[in-house]
Amino acid sequence: MSDTLIEEPIRPTVIDDTAAPAPAPVADPAEAQPAKPGDGGAPPRPARPRGAACLLAALALVALLAGAALGVYFLFWRYEPTARRHIPGDANIVLRLETADLALFGPVRRHFLPLLDEAPSGTSQRARIEAATGLDVLSDLREIVIASTDAASWVALVGGRIPKDRFVAGMEKVARDEGWAGLRREGDLLLLGPRAVIGQADDGTLVLGTDVEIVKxxxxxxxxxxxxxxxxxxPVTFALTSAAWSGAAGAVSAVLPRAGALFRRIDHASGTFTLGAEPALAMRLAPVSGDAAAALAADTQAFLGSLKLALALLPDVAGAGTAIEGAQAVAQGDRVELRAKWPHEGLDRACAELAQRARGARDAARDAGGAPRAAP
Structure with a gap:
């Protein structure tokens, strides 16, 4: 039919007329030879190593991840220690705790952390504290420093990412809402009964003490x-000055004269307590001027031996008896190194007892203030 449309076949393009050549294999750089005179044409282009692109991509990825990690660190995790700056000038006993290590330690995680989530009024205490103060106890706290000037007045210094000028007022609200007994304000300080005072330093550090004087x-x-x-x-570090050893000597001399004489020969000491599956104590003792480390080490080891016999007749508090039984004191240069492995079970038992006491004190304060107690 004359009106039938006949479509002519599409003519192939130039590219379609000729089959595309297969890509030439990449030459090995070791086999590339320079062009010889008279061969004609341009000299062959050196082949680029195949691993170069992969190496550049890997380096770019590493740089990107490192930048992201640094950003998270400086924005969220970086913390400049401040608690130690608030140790009272006449302190002679100091203990420092890394809160991250404590929170990961099994006995603390099992026995103390649940106290923050117990909810006598429908909302956990941790949530109430965060709402009132802006402080998340588990993620914002980084260090705790405990110090004393005379073994009678104590102060706890808490550092971390803590909002400034907010904690005292916030804790006052929490305490009033829960009906804590003995609550009152004294200027910038919050008093919770006769032996608990809360303040906050200008840099945000929290100061909790047993009396107004040591907090100020x-x-x-x-x-x-x-x-x-x-x-x-x-995770746990400590230091004791000569005043601390002298005070301890005066306190025990009447009952343990041998211990009193030994303590007077120690000028100062410092050490660490390692947590984990196998806790351990490591302490360095500095002898007083004129006393040799070797002599002090020998007398310290002899005292530990006599102490083992005395502790065998008493209950093993926090595993101390077991730890002292295996303790060793040796001279290292001008210091005495004292090392002891601490039983994990003893620390677990001690944490359970302390947590129970804290729970009882909290419930007693609520009852005295007329607040409802948590269901058992």
């Missing part, structure tokens, strides 16, 4: 901590 002494920042020889690394 800890609020200003200073460099007094540098004289204590307190180790800066470790």
């Amino acid at each position: 002494a800890a609020l200003p920042a200073s460099d007094e901590w540098q004289r204590l020889d307190l180790p800066e690394q470790g």
Whole structure:
């Protein structure tokens, strides 16, 4: 039919007329030879190593991940220690705790952390504290420093990513809502009964003490901590000055004269307590001027031997008896190294007992203030 449309076949393009040549294999750089004179044409282009592109991509990925990690660190995790700056100038006993290590330690995680989530009024105490103060106890706290000037007045210094100028007022609200007994304000301080005072330093550090005087002494920042020889690394570190050893000697001399004489020969000491599956104590003792480390080490080991016999007749508190039984004191240069493995079970037992006491004290304060108790 004349009106039938006949479509002519599409003519192939130039590219379609000729089959595309197969890609030439990449030459091995070791086999590439320079062009010889008279061969004609341009010299062959050196082949680029195949691994170069992969290497550049890997380096770019590493740089990207490193940048992201640094960003998270500086924005969220970086913390400049502040608690030690608030150690009172006349402190002679200092203990420092890394809160991250404590939270991961089994006995603390099992016995203490549940206290924060118990909810007598429908909302956990941790949530109420965060709402009132802006502080998440588990993620924002980084360090706790406990210090004393005379073994009677104590202060706990808490550092971390803590909102400034908010904690005291926030905790007052929590305490009033829960009906805590003995609650009152004294200027910038919050008093919770006769032996609990809360303050906050200008840099955000929390100051919790047993009396108003030691809290006020800890609020200003200073460099007094540098004289204590307190180790800066470790889950638990501590330092005791000559005043602490002298005070301990005076306290025990009447009952344990041998211990009193030994303590008077120690000028100062510092050490670390390692947590984990196998807790261990490591302490360095500095003898007083004129006393040799070797002589002090021998007398310390002899005292530990006599102490084993005395502790065998008493209940093993927190595993101390087992730890002392295997303790060793040896001279290392001008110091005495004292090392002891601590039984994990003893620390678990001690944490359980302390947590139960804390729970009882909290419930007693609520009952005294008329607040409802948590269901057992």
